[in-house]
Amino acid sequence: MPIKIFLFMMLFIFQFISVTKAEVQLKAAFVRDHQLWMKEGDYEIQLTKDKYVYSPKWSYDGRFIAYINGDEQGEKSNLWMYDTEKKESYEPYHSIETHSFTWSPVSNELAYLSGWVLNVTKMKDGRPYGFQNVSLGVSGFEWYPNGKEFIVSASSNRLPTGWEPIKLYRIPKDMNLNEKKAELLYSIPIDENDIFAVTVGDFKWSHDGKWFSFLGTPTPSWAMDSNPLCVLSFDGKVFQDIGRMLGFSDWFKWAPHANQLAYISGEGRFFVENKMTKIAEIKASTKQVEYTPKGYVDLDLEWLSPSKVIVARSQENKAWEEGPVPTMFTSLFEIDLGSVTQNQITFPKENELDVDPEAVGSYLIWVRRQDETHKSNVLIRHEKQNEARIWIEDVDFSPVIFKE
Template sequence: MKRFIVSVGTMLVVFLCSTINSSAENNEFKIAFIRHHDLWIKVDGKEKQLTKGEYITGPKWSHDGEWLAYVKGKKQSNLELYRLKDGKKVTPFHSEVSNYQWSPTENIIAFIFTGTLHTFEVEKKNADFENVSAGVGDYAWYPNGKKFLVSSEAHLLPTGWTGAQLYEVQKDAHMNPHKMKHLYALPNEHDDFLALVASGFKWSPDQKWISFLAVPTASWSADSNTLCLVRADGSRFEKVDQMLLNTQWFKWAPANNILAYIEGSGRVALENKHLKVKELPALQQNTFTPQGYVDWDFTWKNDNIIIVSRAKEGGFETLPEKRPLPSLYEVDSTSNVQHRITKPPHKQGDYHPIFMKKSNQLIWIRSDRKKADVWLAHRDGKHEVKWIENIDVPEWYYEKWNWGNVISVKEE
């Protein structure tokens, strides 16, 4: 009888794991990843290598999942675009560019070169890049894909630094100032606030608020940046908190005006990093990180539940092999009920959770700091399976990894 129960239990586990795998292979999402510095994809359950020996980083899917953008080259990184259906490769610009972003509605990619914002329409015959605006420190597409929110860079005056300026710029501005509108002037330098540039613009679900980081000087920004909010019409500005220069560490809830973020100054990720939630229009924030712990990457599961990568606090002076490694925790932001949902093996940690809303599945990266795999589970973290083996581990900075440099997921 015991043998029968064990056998049935084993069959059930195998069935559940196969269910997870089969649903993941059912066109519900595509994943691009970097392995041995080359670009790979996994689509319909099959892995495919797209480049060979080209040193690839930063894969990003187009809005329809038909194109991939990435940079290649170790010394000089050039932007390249890859079309999945036929393997066509396009180089939109023959110099090193920064901050490339796909339009949220069309197959148009934007990028910055020496302070000028450009666009490139990939499906257009004999396409060439187009100039949009000069004087650009950073930018983001508006959710409708028709214009950009642009930040200028601040200027140093005898009295100190000015603040960065925010502008609305039409997609087809072509350097025409009549297609650009001033939105807001960030405050000048004072006390502990300095905004040389605004970065990482993100719109609230109702598109009435925009969150971003006010970024100071390079040395200062390594330790602290100011998370800010501005009304979409420029009528109100608010400084929220201090945090690291990581635009993936603040995210809006899927449908409500609730902003979650990782608060805490200091470049060492093992210290003073706390998950906080701010619900607009309330002024206060609530903290959800227990004493003695730090929180890192996170994802919203719904408007109440957050899944976060959490580790015990530790000192950077500790040897790397003895530093704490994270697990994934589920946090209810309404009741503050929290529980651990993954238990990685000894000397491994769970990072970079991604919740797939359509398939109701959880993806994350499990790593020992030297190698990494992609894991997949049910929405509650149960019935986990290793889905992709051996992806590259990005360079780290004081125990903070930018996993977006080696993985990109597109939900269909």
């Protein structure tokens, strides 16, 4: 009998350890009171002081966090990094000003735009330091999945004959300003009555690297109401105009295991109506399905799994015509693409709204904001649990989760 009890206890302990190891301890960078913080599991630590931090981004291996040290007026945008091993912030080069920067998918190299110049960081003593010029005339960019090349865009110019095409190029990261190394990938014809944009950006790769999506930006007043969402094959041979939407990068996302692109369609700068979740099947010809019921608007989305999408949804407010723009009090809904059933899964209190859903492994994470104070808490729920809990309190923006 004692042997049986011992074996039973060992089996129980082994199963418990296996389940514990299977769960990844989540790690996030976030901003509180304009300072950079990090949270790992239930432990959090402040990383900066006397700065004005926004846009933190993890390096591919999680050692570095790149961020912008700005100011309240928006006149400063200096690039800084935090080294989690040496526990210090530093500038990779003195006074780099940028609003567009992205880590390599395969190494601790950071690419960034300074004006119209694309640069990539060098390495010194195991961390990014200094920079190398890559290309001039760049308005938008993204790494190729191999970490050796970039997609870059060149803005359109207004000519006496009309708007010139927007050009997309494939360039190596070691181009070193050698224009002969640039390969024209695709030229987008611009028509104010069809596809109208001055530049394109927010490039995102499909899961298999065969397609990438991007968002066009027209002239400033037009961009407030309508932006073209497009898709191009990796070799530049197949171009598709997917639809029109507002200029929010989080409003279009690729499925985790299929060439499906979910996005929130609809023109008009106000959120009160005409914002609908659609999913486009990206093939030789594009098929689209709309999922937002009549009388509602969707204002954010996330793939929970290959067959489920989370949206932040509110009722329309067509009665509003003038005065302060009303807050749309969203809660999260789960759309099952197989059965087409849709269920509300979060229930914020009055004057609260749930936004920015993000799926990480077995967890769903989102931000709950109080409308009057704009105070935000990060909530988290495991797929096997019915109740959510507060994971991070009092954040300025949505956290950036490190994904291995």
